[in-house]
Amino acid sequence: MKNNIKELRNKLHITQEELAKKAKVRRETIIFLEQNKYNPSLQLAHDVAEALKTTIDKLFQF
């Protein structure tokens, strides 16, 4: 599963730390997500998508 979290985050000028706080996870989790090294739960995918003002289907490519 791939995602464009990094691109959207840069577009919104949000740091990894800020995104982590909004998604209620640790910064390391955001790093792993951006590197496509971790498949998030549906809840986390929703929280990240919400923090980046987008939807899950636009954020993650299956």
Next chain:
Amino acid sequence: MSNKQYQKIRLVITVIIAIIFGQSIVLGNYIIPIITLIIASLVLLLLRRKVKDIISDERDMTLGGKSALLAIQIYSWVAVIAMLILYASRNINPSYEPIGMTLAYSTCLLMFIYSIIFRFYNKETFSKNKKKYIIFVIILAIFIAFFSIRFFSGEDNWICKDGQWIKHGNPSFDIPSIECK
């Protein structure tokens, strides 16, 4: 309190516990480590509540679960093999038998606890059933305390008195080969 501060305090507390444990075992006192462990757990629990940062998230839980399962599997295999070797070697040294039995029972207890927790998580949602979880932990603590008291009470064991080993109860192993001081 930040996560880093909490981690530092936790490290210090862990070191203190290790020192107290080591010293208490050397001195032959087993009550101090239990009291220390309870106090340290409570202190850490209170400090954890004061941390505003996120200490662990779903990734940590996933990794923790996988690591715990693998650790249980490795420990069980090692313990079972060691138990068989020790039990087979009981004729060489009788003290190998209780060590092997302790390993075997500890493996059984570990698997029993694992299966109970697995069933609990499989049926219930933890966050919605905190009361049930607390009751379960209390019952488990009583269960462990009961067996600890039984284990440390000296029942069915050899007791060192006035330079001689005296049979207490019905020990399952022969008189210890080490000198009684």
